[in-house]
Amino acid sequence: MTRELKRVTKDKLNLKRKLNNNYELTTTDKSQNLNNDSIAFGVKRRRKELEIKQLLPLENKKNKYEILKIETQKEKDNNTNDDNNNNKNNNNNKKTKYSKRFLNKNKKDDSPIEEEIIIIDSESDKESDNIIEFENVFEKKNKNKKRNRNKLKSENEFIEIDSNEEEEEEEKEKEKEEIFEEPKKYNFRKRNSNVYNNKVNITKENQLKKNKNKNNKLNNVANKTTNDIKEEKEEEEKTLIKNRKNEGKKSIRKNTKRKRNEINETTEKNNKNEKIENKKIDKEKKKVKENKIVEPENELNLSSEEDKTETSNILNDINISENITIEDNLSEDSENDEDWEQIEISEEKSELSSSDKLLSDKRSITISFDKLEKKKQKKKGINKQDRLLRKDTHKTQILCFLSSCQIWNLWCCSNLIKNLALSVLPEYLLKYNEKNIKSGNIKQLTEIIEELCEWFNDFFGKENIKEIMKLQTTNHNQSTNKKKKNNDKKVLDSKNNKNESDDNVISMDKKNIIKRFEVKNTKILSLFFQKPYWIKEFENSENIYIIIFILFARIIGFQCRFVASLYPIPISFSKKKVNTNEAIKLWCEIYCNKEKKWITVNPLYSPFIYTKAKNYKIKCPKPINYIVTINEDGFIKDRTKLYDKNFYLSTWKLRIEEEWISDMLNNVFNKNCKDDKLKEIIPEDEDPDKQLVFPTSIGGFVNHPLYALERHVKQYEILFSKEPILGYIRNEPIYPRSNVRPVSTEGHWIREGLQIKKGEKPLKYAKSKAYMIKQFRLDYLVKNNMALPKDYELGEEMVPLYGKWQTELYVPAPIIDGKIPKSKYGNIDLFKPHMLPKGAVHLNYNGIIQIAKKLNIDYAEAVTDIDIAGHHYVPVISGIVVTKENAEIILSKYNSFEKERQRKLQEKKERRIYSNWRRLIKKLVTREHLIMKYGYGNKNTK
């Protein structure tokens, strides 16, 4: 049996390899594959692993079974002894368990393989079909490894038990219980047990499973054709229940997976009508699930009731399909669910009993309830995705606001509009020419501006503007009220609808505003409004007035720019946006050339002019996030600090990363004009960077860009010096942020290409990761009374940390007598180019290591990075380091070698091409022969 097993698996492996290499599948090849030597070799290896040399090499079935039974019995005896004498036979324990498991697996394999062998040996005609099936399987595997693996696994499990006899099953149950006792004892989580428990076992299991997968895939094809559908269903039912009993200690997920596969199989076989019905139910359930979000409690009842009534009504005739409908829905979700590992093993037994009952009643609702509970838990916190989404919308909103500001600016620059505005302006304002404005100081300028503002108010009607203000304030209240109501709904419905409802609120009020406040000189204004249709669309009429005012100011000759306060959706979820009605609030600034200052102007509020920007803050709706200015040439600048005194107190927390803002401004909006042409002199008392405005709360100092408290110094940070104490908050000294500096381990700095100077003392200590892992393992070994490995060192518990100022450029060890210096791992660190020793060369070519070895040249593998692969830290080795003299020799050899390699590859390719053609021609010839002799056979033949 083992020989045959080996033969089959080996055959398949070879097949796989050949398919991958595009080899031919000729009969001669096959005979080579079934070479006895290789089989014998494989068996030999297994024997070694098993350490049951005397018992295995048998070809008779009966004998083998007997021997296996004896073996298991012996081991049981051993095991009982081991339990008594744990201290003495620690190492044996592992081995016996492993071998037992292997035997167990071997036994399982027997039955499906028997069938398989029959297929292959008896019907040679079917072989080709089987091969095709294989091709498909492997293609799929290559494409979608993981999914297939899972699928095959579960199919596998199902068939294992399916084909076994009852007696064997009983034995298995016993054995399984024994095997699974271990993880139960030491409450390890699954991952840990994978790593530390019995790694050997697990890897072997996997491999065995793989082999079985391949077998079973074949087996399935045969089964489907031969067996009756009803029988299968019955068997599946049985297996379902049996699996539940047997694998109670496995996680629930496996069960669901298996069922899913069973479902897939069965659904294929079921009638189409049933499928449609199932789909209907699915749809209904989906609807129910949508409702879940609103009222989860009601949903519970709904779903369970629906499940019971509908499924039972429709699917009374078919036994399993009820399970199908219920489980199918669940299984879809269970793919996404990753919390399944947290289920504790010990609690499952009680659950299983209930689920068993349910199974016997042909219901499996317990899992669905579990799922719902989990869903509730998941809904609790704010997800990372939610946060990301919020951040992205925040960003996009900023971008949209800024671009709309730029559009307004462009509109003001268009000649047509300028001419129109010019025709409106009175003469007494136009008399101020550019000279007047340029040479005038702030006082003179303010007079002119005030004149302009008054005219502006007259022109559009003071009353109108005032009423607009009133209306807007009332609108705020209304809208906020509405918003609150909406918000309540939104929370229940979904997060995404927020913007829509806001828009609705605005669109309702917008029309009224436009209708009620048609300005005196409608003819002229209508011209304004005709061209830029978007200004009509804009909800905030206040901003329209500002835009027009800026237009007038520019025509008169002022250097006038937009100031926009942006109110995007807040990043933080706890803070609710207050003024949703206003996305952008506009006012303007006028430049005083003489004093190099910007004067804040808002023609709509009674004091029109503010010489100091921060005084204007009162007029800004709270909370301030971003205040930007847009120059006539389109230059955008962030001016939040100037307007908001509390920028370093609270505002900075509301904003997105400053880096992103500056990057965005520089690379997107200010591409064409990189500098502010109108330079500004900010007096010291207004410069926010030079004023010390401390946050009032201790929490405000966390990650503050300018200040820091000692209590907030992080694990890998250090307070460099306690020298400049800027102030005190609740008796805690405030230090500048620049005093807080990062520290790191020696290894970290080496990867940066730095080494620690001699005599430097560590500033701080941190817990070593390696130590923790080793400690964990040691504890495990001690607990299980297992032998310690040789040279087991825990290492240092604490790792010293150094600052960057304690490091210098890495000086590589010199080459002595033509020998490359090597680390304790036998390679050389080459994280940065300057870490290469003098007189050495880094050769990064494929296969160059072999050449260096052949030539007996001293070399060192270059470690360019360290990666995490699986559970381990793995050095990334790329190329070798050799001395300059040797490099030339190697390279010259390498060239010839590479040419040779290319030639060989070419030869191989050509050979393959010819063989493929030969094969094709041969087959065509035989096909012709057959057609000549027998004519076309059935239509179905391909």
Place this chain on the structure above:
DNA sequence: CTGACCGATAAATCTTTGGTGCCA
């Protein structure tokens, strides 16, 4: 109303050099 504080939870952070089986 603000802010300190706490607990719960999610996410970021730092860590820093396999073991085994199989095939050619």
Place this chain on the structure above:
DNA sequence: GTGGCACCTTTGATTTATCGGTCA
């Protein structure tokens, strides 16, 4: 007999951030 490759599998403990609630 041995070198080389593939496979296993997304580490895990701790710190930090955030939210919501309570209380002064």
